[in-house]
Amino acid sequence: MAARVKVPRIKLGSQGLEVSAQGLGCMGMSAFYGPPKPEPDMIKLIHYAISRGITHLDTSDAYGPHTNEILIGKALKEGKRETVQLATKFAFTYEGGQFGIRGDPDYVRAACEGSLKRLGLDCIDLYYQHRIDTNVPIEATVGELKKLVEEGKIKYIGLSEASASTIRRAHAVHPITAVQLEWSLWTRDVEEEIIPTCRELGIGIVAYSPLGRGFFSSGPKLVENLTDDDYRKYMPRFQAENLEHNKNLYERVNAIASRKGCTPSQLALAWVHHQGNDVCPIPGTTKIENLDQNIGALCVKLSAEEMAELESIASSIKGERYASDAGTWKTSETPPLSTWKCT
Template sequence: MAARVTVPRIKMGSQGLEVSAQGLGCMGMSAFYGPPKPEPDMIKLIHYAISRGITHLDTANFYGPYTNEILIGKALKEGKRETMQLATKFAFIDQDGQSGIRGDPAHVRAVCEGSLKRLGLDCIDLYYQPRIDTNVPIEVTVGEFKKLVEEGKIKYIGLSEASASTIRRAHAVHPITAIQLEWSLWSRDVEEEIIPTCRELGIGIVAYSPLGRGFFSSGPKLVENLTDDDYRKHMPRFQAENLEHNKNLYERVNAIASRKGCTPSQLALAWVHHQGNDVCPIPGTTKIENLDQNIGALSVKLSAEEMAELESIASAGVKGERYGPEVSTWQNSETPPLSTWKGI
């Protein structure tokens, strides 16, 4: 059992949002990482996370689809809403179940209304566009977000997988509170341009997959236990030709963790926490013991020398892309100039 630590709160962005310094990614409860987990168990887990001081929950309409938002809505019905900062996002799917990326105003409004209904809320704390529609100027999309803020349907705006220039253009229309990005010891490309842009503009950073999609929890043996419907089984970094290389990264992290008396996952998560007090990692889990372990990472203190050692290991590089060629990540997405918008 991890040491009992208090989860501190941090400011997210410069518009007034405060969240627990560690959040809870809820995707794996309902989608992508094997079959959906039993609803009563997941509600119990969410309530336990709240009791431990985690107040920032992250979901999306396409987790399921829809079922994860419904789950979160049920979990928050029992008088727990007032203490929470709930984040959801839209992409890949519309209200008719059609897949695709859309950022036009009508779609933004429709999917927001759908999420509000499933979550049982009048207002969403943090609403993301997690993949950018490269056919719609970002000013148009964020302009509709701004209207939703003014109408009290959302409080704060977030983006994900946007380029630095897209973030700047969006922020000029309405302040962006958070950028969600993949950041861990084996995903560090965001450090070159996106992170500095966020910090220049006063935008908070939400790090998803801070444990390398579970790799830093279990190492190479993770793959042996994945079900056929677990999306990770098909990701390049978990393929045999890459896994042999990547296991060296895990083994070196594990060696440092053993020396420090913590688990490799706690060490990897502590590395993310040490990136700054404007960073909120949102590790996902479906087990209470793993949640305790993740919270325990907050008590792992890293010296400058230990940070440098971990950076040296990470700089050796991970083998394999984040996603396979069949999935476009819209990474560093750009959108057309506002002057080209004709509306649809």
Template structure:
């Protein structure tokens, strides 16, 4: 199914950014899903993705930390840089095994300069605040990002896991091009307030973990492959008390996929693609065959009845999407600008 599929291009946001309708999440190549994968294999995968029309590459200074950006930089040599829309992120600082979120101007600038160096590029296409620093008014953080746009170091500004009020306040300082959020068949809490806010303001939507952190690719047997360093071992939905229940969900999705002549992962990814032309899912993979399969999701057509049936099944999911709400949009409001004291 995937071999003949042409990856369309879509407008992301209202400021002029155009990307492949499906992106490539690069995190798992270097971090959080077990040991880093062999660098030559990952560079080959990235080049294959670009040759197939997947040109929106997503990374972060957190992944590694830092090593994923270095990997992407190596992959973009030899004239390849001009073919891609490069997205990276800042804000989550890993020190001594603990995460600290920072959005103060000095950190914003230092992070950008460091990412430019690791990626070995002159400009970042889309630069996200990875998580919201609830100690710093969002106007202050966006103000510094606006300066980086004016200096030509970044082209477009994005937010990740931001609340609706934070998105509105940020957009009033400088147009936000994209909001990255978790959106999939089994993670739909963004639909009530965050998605409508983005659409009202003309902000593009980038859906991470569109395959449920691999659940819709492999089903419940996925947990058998978790190795040391795989954060999914701690996600409530993969815990024994929830996994048996969620297994039934996968089996029902699998049955629909068989009926549609596609795989469960293609069906789940197609569901995200059908949410609108302002949505770009960024499934991650470390295997060329899985990437080709993901591209095949673009040719899966779903009727309104198909969508309703899938949503009815997914509504029965058990378990929260992460172990703590800290670092999600639900806890991402910042103090008023009037409280900020420059240091």
């Protein structure tokens, strides 16, 4: 596999945003996938990714919380800012030890100001609503985001884990540039309605967890090495009753990868890249060698027959992607704007 392939550029959405065809998910550097990684190592990794042509960096105020944005801000000093298309997100709250989701206009503005300060920036390239607040009409949330665009504090608006109807309602208020969703060989439920809706409206697609949260990188042995504070350990697909079945899936994917002379993770990532030039996967990693391997997926070419073979294998996956559907696109409907009382 060519190690020094140049990462191409793609247009994300219809409003002018251009990003690297593969992005870098930064969450695992600071949160959720075990303890935070050493800051100097992560800054070095980010700089290396930029040097390889990966310029679309993805973070959120929820990662840490806040510490990942601070890390990214430090990494973007020393002249790196102009080469990067930075995405961050808002919506998750941790107030009084309680988890929540907010999308009311006051919170949208306060969250944006907080992210700008932590990142050390004047403007965010792509600002997502991380999860949908089902108590606030999406029109009210996007209306405030539209004001932030007009004020120059954000350039483009995105949604994450939003249903097709939510996307349509949001897009009617202000053009949505990108929808971030989980899309991989073992997570394909978005293909029925959400992907076609995005394409109809000219909205770019950002695929998170394109390697099945590391499953296609390490297979079942991934679970053996997870720390107790790694939340993958508690996800249904990694539970014993499902993992043994899913192990067979990995072995079959691995056999195809061996036949093609690539790794299972490159094969799985190549499958996402083959979905279209409006799709930007954002695999996360904390290791330079894994980043190089992810870039190598751009060299893996799949025939229609190979795509079908992979999809046939993956269709037998067992286990839901989360322990519940709370906070996913399946539960993202919001009340009509006519019910909203602005305070």
